[in-house]
Amino acid sequence: MFDPAFLFAGILNGLLAGGIYVLVAVGLTLIYGVLHIINFAHGSLLMLAMYAVFYLWRLIGIDPYAALPVVTAGAFGLGFVLYRLLIGRYSHGRDENILLITLGLSIVIDNVALLFFGGDTQTIDVPYAGTFVEIGAAFLPLPKIISFGASLVICAALGVYMARSDMGKAIRAVAKERQGARLVGIDVENVFAVSYGIGIACLGAAACLLMPTYYVTPSSGHAFVLVAFTIVVLGGMGSFAGAAVGGFLIGITESLGGLFLGEQLGQIGISLIFILILLLKPTGLFGSKA
Amino acid sequence: MLEVAALRAGYGPIEVLRGVDLAVGPGEIVALLGSNGAGKSTLNNNVSGLYRPFGGSIRFEGEEITGASSMHIVKAGLVQVPEGRRVFPNLSVRDNLELGSYRRGKPHRAANLERVLEIFPRLRERLTQSAGTLSGGEQQMLAIGRGLMGEPRLLILDEPSLGLSPLLVEEMFGLIGRLNRQGLAILLVEQNVVQSLALAHRAYVLENGRIALSGSAADLARDPDLRRSYLGH
Numbered sequence: 311m312f313d314p315a316f317l318f319a320g321i322l323n324g325l326l327a328g329g330i331y332v333l334v335a336v337g338l339t340l341i342y343g344v345l346h347i348i349n350f351a352h353g354s355l356l357m358l359a360m361y362a363v364f365y366l367w368r369l370i371g372i373d374p375y376a377a378l379p380v381v382t383a384g385a386f387g388l389g390f391v392l393y394r395l396l397i398g399r400y401s402h403g404r405d406e407n408i409l410l411i412t413l414g415l416s417i418v419i420d421n422v423a424l425l426f427f428g429g430d431t432q433t434i435d436v437p438y439a440g441t442f443v444e445i446g447a448a449f450l451p452l453p454k455i456i457s458f459g460a461s462l463v464i465c466a467a468l469g470v471y472m473a474r475s476d477m478g479k480a481i482r483a484v485a486k487e488r489q490g491a492r493l494v495g496i497d498v499e500n501v502f503a504v505s506y507g508i509g510i511a512c513l514g515a516a517a518c519l520l521m522p523t524y525y526v527t528p529s530s531g532h533a534f535v536l537v538a539f540t541i542v543v544l545g546g547m548g549s550f551a552g553a554a555v556g557g558f559l560i561g562i563t564e565s566l567g568g569l570f571l572g573e574q575l576g577q578i579g580i581s582l583i584f585i586l587i588l589l590l591k592p593t594g595l596f597g598s599k600a
Numbered sequence: 601m602l603e604v605a606a607l608r609a610g611y612g613p614i615e616v617l618r619g620v621d622l623a624v625g626p627g628e629i630v631a632l633l634g635s636n637g638a639g640k641s642t643l644n645n646n647v648s649g650l651y652r653p654f655g656g657s658i659r660f661e662g663e664e665i666t667g668a669s670s671m672h673i674v675k676a677g678l679v680q681v682p683e684g685r686r687v688f689p690n691l692s693v694r695d696n697l698e699l700g701s702y703r704r705g706k707p708h709r710a711a712n713l714e715r716v717l718e719i720f721p722r723l724r725e726r727l728t729q730s731a732g733t734l735s736g737g738e739q740q741m742l743a744i745g746r747g748l749m750g751e752p753r754l755l756i757l758d759e760p761s762l763g764l765s766p767l768l769v770e771e772m773f774g775l776i777g778r779l780n781r782q783g784l785a786i787l788l789v790e791q792n793v794v795q796s797l798a799l800a801h802r803a804y805v806l807e808n809g810r811i812a813l814s815g816s817a818a819d820l821a822r823d824p825d826l827r828r829s830y831l832g833h
């Protein structure tokens with residue numbers, strides 16, 4: 311039962327799954343860090359992006375990976391516009407109103423999706439779906455490796471953007487000190503919209519990386535976001551590093567849990583790790599006090 | 601340069617400023633005095649565009665800026681170093697300073713950074729340290745440095761000496777004088793009444809939401825009412 315090769319494969323598979331989790335969680339944690347709310351529309355918007363990828367393939371024959379720049383940019387635009395026209399305007403500067411609006415948005419999107427896309431499970435057949443790569447004793451599906459690499463690159467690029475660019479610094483400044491940000495002339499409302507846009511852009515990218523190996527239904531976004539939410543809390547609300555480490559930790563836990571306990575019981579591992587870490591460090595792995 | 605006329609402002613139903621008139625001319629240091637809660641910071645924050653005044657007018661270099669956004673006001677060259685510093689605790693000292701030129705002064709960012717670090721050598725030693733871990737005095741230097749990065753034409757300083765040791769207070773007043781001699785107009789809010797009156801050209805005293813007293817700093821320093829309420833003799 312404790313065949314090391316088996317374990318090795320399980321860990322690698324978990325790492326690969328973790329890459330996408332990190333991407334979804336980074337978007338969620340960014341929005342939390344700046345707007346101080348959990349974006350309840352996260353799952354619905356991920357689902358919407360997955361349908362966009364699906365229909366780009368089905369109707370025009372665009373490969374999911376090739377669609378990444380367009381879908382990511384489109385998702386950014388959608389997030390930005392949603393914030394500007396809906397969330398920012400009707401929240402009247404109160405964080406708790408933003409929460410309610412994103413919740414309502416989620417309900418509307420889910421039902422509209424059901425109406426237009428139907429409840430059927432949709433998948434994309436890519437020619438490379440059955441290609442496996444041998445690493446050590448493990449055989450790993452090529453698309454999962456590509457997706458993993460791509461999400462790492464995207465997260466790293468986002469990290470550099472947040473650390474180096476003026477807008478990235480402004481976003482981090484607004485997250486902790488809005489009044490000070492206004493006093494140096496930062497357009498705080500615009501920073502909110504850009505942050506929301508970037509958070510949703512992460513979902514656009516994640517959708518492209520998921521679709522070669524995953525399926526989409528009107529409810530398939532929520533499963534991911536539930537895991538992503540766990541990761542965000544686990545890593546420390548608003549922490550980038552926390553989202554990254556937490557994402558891989560959860561990916562591996564889920565994979566090993568599935569291996570030893572079976573698909574259904576495997577999810578228990580996530581809850582166990584979650585409870586354990588929060589017991590030891592209530593603010594999460596990389597969380598700060600306030 | 602700055603002309604505030606009949607300004608009324610406050611928070612929700614509470615009117616804190618009930619018709620304030622005040623002006624700062626080019627090259628001037630103007631001190632704004634008043635007891636705690638008199639509304640000095642309220643005035644600064646309305647001038648800076650953080651709040652929308654109830655009424656009256658604020659003009660900067662001839663332009664009407666009443667109710668304008670803080671972005672617009674910073675862009676015009678009116679910069680405030682706020683009470684309580686409001687530095688970005690999660691950003692490095694360097695990033696804090698660089699964001700000072702987010703809206704204005706960006707083309708000269710490198711040169712201005714060098715100038716600020718010459719004024720505050722302690723900040724140079726701590727460029728990569730996050731601002732939240734600086735001492736109170738160092739944070740105050742950072743807040744002023746960040747303000748200077750925006751190439752202000754008029755600088756509002758709200759209690760810049762708050763929490764500084766006596767030696768640093770002395771230094772702070774020296775610095776304010778030097779900045780002013782380089783041509784910077786300054787609106788100074790201070791609790792150190794004697795020192796600020798010694799430094800300022802003119803002064804105003806805010807009481808009950810109105811300007812109770814104003815005039816040349818030298819005259820005000822001799823005013824018996826002012827001496828009684830602020831100096832106790």
Ligand SMILES: Nc1ncnc2c1ncn2[C@@H]1O[C@H](COP(=O)(O)OP(=O)(O)OP(=O)(O)O)[C@@H](O)[C@H]1O
Nearest residue numbers: 611614616634635636637638639640641642643683
């Ligand atoms: N955000 C706010 N909401 C409601 N009331 C406020 C707010 N900020 C200040 N006030 C009130 O407005 C009045 C003036 O406050 P302000 O901060 O302008 O005083 P100040 O003259 O700067 O005092 P200090 O010397 O203590 O800094 C006070 O009574 C204060 O309680």
Ligand SMILES: [Mg+2]
Nearest residue numbers: 640641642683
């Ligand atoms: Mg004050």
